[in-house]
Amino acid sequence: MLTTRDGVRPLGVADLEEFLALAGRDPVVNVFADYRARTTSLEPRWLGGEVWGRFEDGRMRAACHVGANLVPVQATAEDARAFAERAMSKGRMASTVVGPHAAVEAFWRAVSTTWSAPREIRWQQPHLEIAGPPLVASDPLVRRTTRQDMAQLYPACVAMYTEEVGLSPETGGSGDLYRARVTQLVSRGWSFARFDEGRLVFKAEVACASPAAAQIQGVWVPPERRGEGLAESGMAAVVDIVRREIAPTVSLYVNEWNEPARRAYRAVGFAETARFSTIMF
Template identity: 65%
Template sequence: MLRTQSGLRVLGAQDLPEVLDLLAADPVRNVFVDYRARLTRLEPRWLGGEIWGWFRDGRLASVCHAAANLVPAMADEEALDAFAGRARKRGRTCSTIVGPRDQVEVLWDRLSSHWGPARELRWQQPHLEISGSSDVEADPLVRRSEASDIETLYPACVAMYTEEVGVSPEWDGGRDLYRARVAQLVSRGWSFARYEEGRVVFKAEIACSTPHACQVQGVYVAPDRRGEGLATRGMAAVVELARREIAPVVSLYVNGHNTAARTAYDRAGFRQTETFATVMF
């Protein structure tokens, strides 16, 4: 097969081994793109978009996930220029640009005059990892959610999303789609929560996973139970369960201004390895 010597092209199933080899150079920070590549096998109908590859001297050097989220991986400025150029021509189809801050900054610099204004810019999002046991005792009441928990779990998921994103996931007819996403995470065994008296007081989900790592999302403590250490001990439980049954390294990224969450993650044993950024539309 004729291979691109240098430049950008849309990747397909035949490129999957090369994509996975590239992402394996930094498998924790690249976990989202790695997960999506494995899940969809780079088939556009499953991606709901495309994955672009930047080639240099006939070898894949960078990739960019371009679907509901625009996510660069292993991209230098030359690759980011090419990705931004294709994104401008294609038009905005994503709800966020997210990834390592240095890469997101370049993309947004190239795209802001075409895709702006953004609804929100989050430039300080520490990326955290833990690859060993937590520093605190795990909460024994945190468990995997089950199908029978969804009626109780769903309101907490809506509350977390609305508080974090600033818009309800049910806005503009999104309820069925978001509820299906919650049910999907439960069915995969990726939802963890502490249930008390018919409600959720702590929860977290695994957003994506590969053989190398998984990424946590949706961490939430009921407002009237904050300050009790539920997040610290709850995250210790999530780390214990995830590392034993899902992936050896647990990661997440958090808003820099969220000092309560950052304190909880630090106490649970997470350590910063990168700074991420998110552009939200």
Template identity: 70%
Template sequence: MVTEQETDKRTESAQVRLLGPDDRDQFLALAGRDPVVNVFADYRARVTNLEPRWLGGEVWGRFRGSTLVAGCHMGANLVPVGCTADDMAAFADRALSRVRSTATIVGPHEPVAAFWDVVGDRWGPPREARWRQPHLQIDTDPAVRPDPLVRLTTRDDLPALYPACVAMYTEEVGVSPESGGGKDYYRARVQQLISRGWSFARFDEHGRVVFKAEVACATPYAAQVQGVYVHPDHRGRGLSVSGMAAVVELVRRRVAPTVSLYVNEWNSPARAAYARVGFTESARFSTLMF
């Protein structure tokens, strides 16, 4: 026979609610259990203070008593934080009570798969599913000589840099970031990364981008790199290796002590390049795009 006290404990252990500024410290402590894997959610909490109006979405928490045990960033990106399969089932129930607004589900493979097991039939097939992406990180000097021509970009570089960013995004994601009227937003995002000192590139003698990469998000503990791109005319020459070595050196000196990224499992050339730089695998991610 289940007692009333046991019922209360079960209800308490399954409590899911919206987080706000008062929960910021607990959420940062939760993310801090794996600060490299959780860098996106950690960064978002720091810059928005968990205010929904700044998040452009919500962050949910699962509690046992008054202790936060799991989190879920629910916006354009749905990202689990410190979640077990059971936590994700609870978040999935909450997600199904509203209209899907997320464009991407991304995070460690096990919680993403658990979430999708619950919502997949209702949300319909993703445009693309990348189930086992190696998550890589480095917290030492690069293992190869950095390209001395890779540098921080400036506002004056925008006319050359922006087309390279569009080309990389389109090649990687399969749709242009300018589609659906997104040009102004995406251009502003590239300008923002430049202004933060999070954009790095090498240019040829004609001012064309040869190699580029950006920091997508950063905390005092880690920075996540995105947008790694070598111009098609320059591929196969090892520029991604020396270029990423330069990015690692610059990011570790200027932004955060650990550099991370995740890469498609099938992208053997990129994986080999990152290994030569000194990146090691620390997790497997899954990304579902709608």
């Protein structure tokens, strides 16, 4: 471990405890970084990137996960600018910058003159949480998926991703990697769906989890089945299962303009606790 008392440096295994304490100051907002740290122990060969810490008088004051996803952790605007300075010296490796709005905005203002133009910026994304029972009845037909469901599940995941992100996850020959990711979530018991007569009509996944929280992604209902309440009852079922078996608080973030989704989450009992921003390249 480096002995730098001030400034930004890569973290390693010896920094894990201090990093988890930092992330634990807001464990739901920081669930992605917490999850990555716990599953890799901040070992660079497992991270597939780096985690940087910013130190002051020898104490970690902020951090930044730097991989395909660049995610600031407990970072003020000043911290974000310090991380941006280091990022500019190394070049962009992230395909997405995501996290609390103020930190992401400060980071982007600093790097925008040297990094390539993003494909899209979503500045105001409500970050939602629920830490109690859902307010609507759970759909009893929602269950964990299995590998036998892949013929229906995988195309639904591709459709959701394409609709949400604006390009297919199979672009550039990435289909095998994306299929492996979907299969991994199924194997972990982190993939949930409802099927009607063999056809998938609702799905959602846990993207990451810690002892404090689980973050949901990939909530999707086929266009021809929207407006039937499947998202509300389906998410209620997911909240029930996840809170009972994975983590006590369930979170997600949603596009500000997606009013139907926001209405569904409000009906279930999710409440806004922060604003995220996402920059996609």
